[in-house]
Amino acid sequence: xxxxxxxxxxxxIKKINALGLVDGVTTxxxxxxxxxxxxxxxxxxxxxxxxxxxxxxxxxxxxDGMVAEAKEIVQWAENIVIKIPMTEEGxxxxxxxSKLGIKTNVTLIFSVAQGLLAAKAGATFISPxxxxxxxxxxxxxxxxxxxREVLDxxxxxxxxxxxxxxxxxxVEKASLVGAHIATVPPSLYQTLWSHPLTDKGIAQFMADxxxxxxxxx
Ligand code: G3P
Numbered sequence: 281x282x283x284x285x286x287x288x289x290x291x292x293i294k295k296i297n298a299l300g301l302v303d304g305v306t307t308x309x310x311x312x313x314x315x316x317x318x319x320x321x322x323x324x325x326x327x328x329x330x331x332x333x334x335x336x337x338x339x340x341x342x343x344d345g346m347v348a349e350a351k352e353i354v355q356w357a358e359n360i361v362i363k364i365p366m367t368e369e370g371x372x373x374x375x376x377x378s379k380l381g382i383k384t385n386v387t388l389i390f391s392v393a394q395g396l397l398a399a400k401a402g403a404t405f406i407s408p409x410x411x412x413x414x415x416x417x418x419x420x421x422x423x424x425x426x427x428r429e430v431l432d433x434x435x436x437x438x439x440x441x442x443x444x445x446x447x448x449x450x451v452e453k454a455s456l457v458g459a460h461i462a463t464v465p466p467s468l469y470q471t472l473w474s475h476p477l478t479d480k481g482i483a484q485f486m487a488d489x490x491x492x493x494x495x496x497x
Contacts, residue, residue: 281455284332284441284463288315288322292466293329304332306407306441306463308363308387309339320356327357335385335405337363338373346373354382361385361404366394371401378402385441395427399438405461409444410454420444425457432458448472 282303285293288311296302305326312319323336334357338349346369350362361383364370374384378401385405386398390413398406408427410420420442427440441461442454448471451462464472 281459282461284461286311286443286445286463286465288312288326289466290322290325290329293326296466296469297329302330303461304334305330306335306385306443308337323360324356327359332359333361333383334359335361335363337387341369343369343372343376346370347376350377350382363387366398371397374398374401374403387443392423392426392430396430399431399436403438405439405441407441407443410442410450411444411446420450421453421457424454424459428458
């Protein structure tokens with residue numbers, strides 16, 4: 281399973297990338313706006329830090345505009361993926377971009393039908409939003425499981441990015457039901473690698489080692 285970071289905070293990206301566990305980065309207009317930096321500048325910087333795919337989202341709502349934006353954005357770096365909203369126009373743009381060999385991440389997926397159509401349109405990635413779906417009382421994880429089943433049944437090469445990940449359980453369950461990727465906000469990263477019993481175990485080992493050393497003196 282691959283891990284992406286869902287952020288445009290380059291300080292956080294550098295820090296977590298140093299662990300060797302960052303396979304890519306996803307952004308959206310909200311995430312970019314939070315940084316208060318020029319879109320092109322921040323995407324270029326992220327692409328220079330991370331080797332894997334970096335999703336940058338278009339803001340046009342018409343297919344022609346999306347394609348025009350995509351053609352410009354992909355020139356910023358070699359590892360850019362164009363994030364496209366899941367709309368009728370978005371599907372049209374995804375289809376065109378796929379024919380041009382431009383990678384896409386179709387975002388804001390909330391149903392199997394949406395995921396299936398995006399895959400048929402040639403999406404490289406599809407992003408079901410777990411947390412936002414959970415908020416409505418429908419299981420985001422179940423959607424991921426069904427999407428994986430559909431992709432496998434028909435042999436699509438499209439990969440599922442579990443997005444809108446808010447708790448470590450989302451990552452764990454997404455891995456169990458076959459999400460290819462989880463995109464994780466930096467604030468959640470520590471909850472993935474840490475556990476209170478690990479800390480307690482280390483403290484105990486250190487204390488025992490110290491008294492053993494003492495006995496050897
Ligand atoms: O990956 C999508 C993400 O950025 C949206 O997350 O928490 O705003 O639903 P959230």
